[in-house]
Amino acid sequence: MNTRNTLIKGTAFINGKEIKGRKTFDVINPATGEAVIGVADLNRTAIEKAITVSEAAWESWKLTEVAQRSNILKNWYNLIVKHKHEIAEIITLESGKPLEESKIEVDYGSSFISWFAEEAYRTYGDQIPSPNRGKQIITIRQPVGVAAAITPWNFPLAMVTRKIAPALAAGCTIILKPASQTPLTAIAVAHLAKEAGLPNGVFNVITGKDSAEIGKILSTSPIVRKLSFTGSTGVGKTLMEQAASTIKKVSFELGGNAPFLVFDDADIEAAVRGAIAAKFRNAGQTCVAPNRFLVQDAIFDRFAEAITQAVQKLKVGNGLDKHVKVGPLINQNGLKKVQHHVSDALKKGARILTGAEHLEGLFYAPTVLADVPPNALMAKEETFGPIVALYRFQTEEDGIRMANDTEFGLAAYFYSQDVKRCWRVADALASGMVGINEGAISNAVAPFGGIKQSGLGREGSKYGMDEFTELKYLCFGL
Numbered sequence: 364m365n366t367r368n369t370l371i372k373g374t375a376f377i378n379g380k381e382i383k384g385r386k387t388f389d390v391i392n393p394a395t396g397e398a399v400i401g402v403a404d405l406n407r408t409a410i411e412k413a414i415t416v417s418e419a420a421w422e423s424w425k426l427t428e429v430a431q432r433s434n435i436l437k438n439w440y441n442l443i444v445k446h447k448h449e450i451a452e453i454i455t456l457e458s459g460k461p462l463e464e465s466k467i468e469v470d471y472g473s474s475f476i477s478w479f480a481e482e483a484y485r486t487y488g489d490q491i492p493s494p495n496r497g498k499q500i501i502t503i504r505q506p507v508g509v510a511a512a513i514t515p516w517n518f519p520l521a522m523v524t525r526k527i528a529p530a531l532a533a534g535c536t537i538i539l540k541p542a543s544q545t546p547l548t549a550i551a552v553a554h555l556a557k558e559a560g561l562p563n564g565v566f567n568v569i570t571g572k573d574s575a576e577i578g579k580i581l582s583t584s585p586i587v588r589k590l591s592f593t594g595s596t597g598v599g600k601t602l603m604e605q606a607a608s609t610i611k612k613v614s615f616e617l618g619g620n621a622p623f624l625v626f627d628d629a630d631i632e633a634a635v636r637g638a639i640a641a642k643f644r645n646a647g648q649t650c651v652a653p654n655r656f657l658v659q660d661a662i663f664d665r666f667a668e669a670i671t672q673a674v675q676k677l678k679v680g681n682g683l684d685k686h687v688k689v690g691p692l693i694n695q696n697g698l699k700k701v702q703h704h705v706s707d708a709l710k711k712g713a714r715i716l717t718g719a720e721h722l723e724g725l726f727y728a729p730t731v732l733a734d735v736p737p738n739a740l741m742a743k744e745e746t747f748g749p750i751v752a753l754y755r756f757q758t759e760e761d762g763i764r765m766a767n768d769t770e771f772g773l774a775a776y777f778y779s780q781d782v783k784r785c786w787r788v789a790d791a792l793a794s795g796m797v798g799i800n801e802g803a804i805s806n807a808v809a810p811f812g813g814i815k816q817s818g819l820g821r822e823g824s825k826y827g828m829d830e831f832t833e834l835k836y837l838c839f840g841l
């Protein structure tokens with residue numbers, strides 16, 4: 364463990380206190396396989412205590428002035444910025460992503476806090492013209508109550524602040540269960556939230572290996588009125604079923620299978636830059652990463668050659684090395700899924716242009732496969748790795764049909780310099796977010812979320828507050 368970094372703590376954080384577990388589980392550095400630190404493996408009693416203290420804290424937190432909540436969020440933001448390098452180091456140690464990406468994630472993750480510090484003042488209601496003079500009709504927005512959040516390992520800060528910030532801004536209290544592979548970042552920023560002036564019990568971090576058990580407790584508790592989940596579609600379905608038992612307000616950011624279309628009128632060099640940016644962030648382990656590269660036949664060979672040259676320049680290694688662009692996969696399951704998808708595509712006729720080999724440990728070579736057949740597993744399932752899978756299409760209609768031929772609908776990207784085509788394609792793509800001649804689309808001001816089996820609701824933007832507030836209609840008889 365890096366003893367210099369005092370923000371690295373193996374305790375859960377409940378009611379403003381560090382909570383040790385009778386048992387612990389190790390957080391493993393995916394680049395080295397070494398344990399970073401042991402973390403509290405909480406039992407049911409501790410999880411239920413977190414719910415109880417969140418309920419007690421809500422009674423006073425919901426009555427706080429907006430200015431107080433906003434100022435605490437601003438203090439929290441400033442403390443995260445002040446500790447940027449320690450937090451970035453923790454992100455890299457527990458997730459494996461390159462340190463430069465971790466620093467960018469601290470900027471991105473903290474931007475949700477500064478954004479919602481302002482949005483706290485904008486939970487507007489309505490004054491609605493009455494159908495008759497005997498009544499006045501207005502609406503107000505109020506905090507939902509005690510919330511729960513469950514987050515994935517791939518963005519240990521941004522997925523956390525994207526939920527915690529709007530919850531606190533709205534006046535909710537919240538219990539967070541971070542991924543057991545990457546809980547350290549959440550624990551660190553929870554301590555900074557306390558230092559920022561957040562009252563005890565308002566933001567609690569529970570840690571444990573039995574995520575199914577913890578999720579069951581949170582999703583079925585009648586005290587928890589809101590559940591926000593980011594992760595795989597399969598787990599999202601389980602949580603949605605469980606949350607039905609108490610009709611919770613839910614929001615889900617789930618799996619993706621983003622298409623990246625390159626039309627024959629595209630700027631090829633710009634498309635390659637956008638493809639690299641979108642594909643290789645976090646070694647391809649992001650839900651908005653392009654999973655299928657659909658290239659119009661006339662420029663297929665030119666694009667294939669250009670992206671292969673770009674991919675071959677990417678340095679693979681330990682994320683603490685500042686020259687590294689592609690770190691390890693998160694665990695053995697992630698590596699096996701990538702290997703299985705690649706071998707399946709090759710058996711079905713795909714061609715290797717570069718890579719397609721396991722290097723060592725959890726490192727996999729950045730890969731380009733050409734002419735991947737539509738019946739390949741990676742055409743339908745999310746690979747979640749550093750694989751560029753190239754598919755050909757003939758007409759614009761073919762490209763859109765292929766792009767939409769999946770159960771997912773989170774992000775989509777396309778490159779074209781024809782403005783009419785851009786409007787046609789943006790309108791026709793079945794996804795919640797579309798990058799048009801752009802590969803980096805995520806930011807705090809825009810509504811992040813998907814359709815179909817990629818999720819429910821939106822995070823970030825002005826819409827992010829809706830997920831943590833209820834709309835109340837008041838009818839005044841005069």
Ligand SMILES: NC(=O)C1=CN([C@@H]2O[C@H](COP(=O)(O)OP(=O)(O)OC[C@H]3O[C@@H](n4cnc5c(N)ncnc54)[C@H](OP(=O)(O)O)[C@@H]3O)[C@@H](O)[C@H]2O)C=CC1
Nearest residue numbers: 514515516541542543574575578594595598616617618650
């Ligand atoms: N749409 C989006 O914004 C995002 C989507 N994803 C998707 O998630 C997947 C990869 O992330 P990954 O973390 O492996 O996803 P998982 O769904 O496996 O895990 C996400 C979180 O859910 C927890 N969890 C796992 N099983 C259960 C359960 N039965 N009940 C309650 N909680 C549970 C995990 O805990 P633990 O890890 O401790 O088991 C983790 O905290 C990919 O499909 C990816 O596309 C990921 C990030 C963002």
Ligand SMILES: O=C(O)[C@H](O)CS(=O)(=O)O
Nearest residue numbers: 517518648649650651805
């Ligand atoms: O977990 C993810 O993949 C994130 O939602 C993607 S992003 O918001 O960092 O782009």
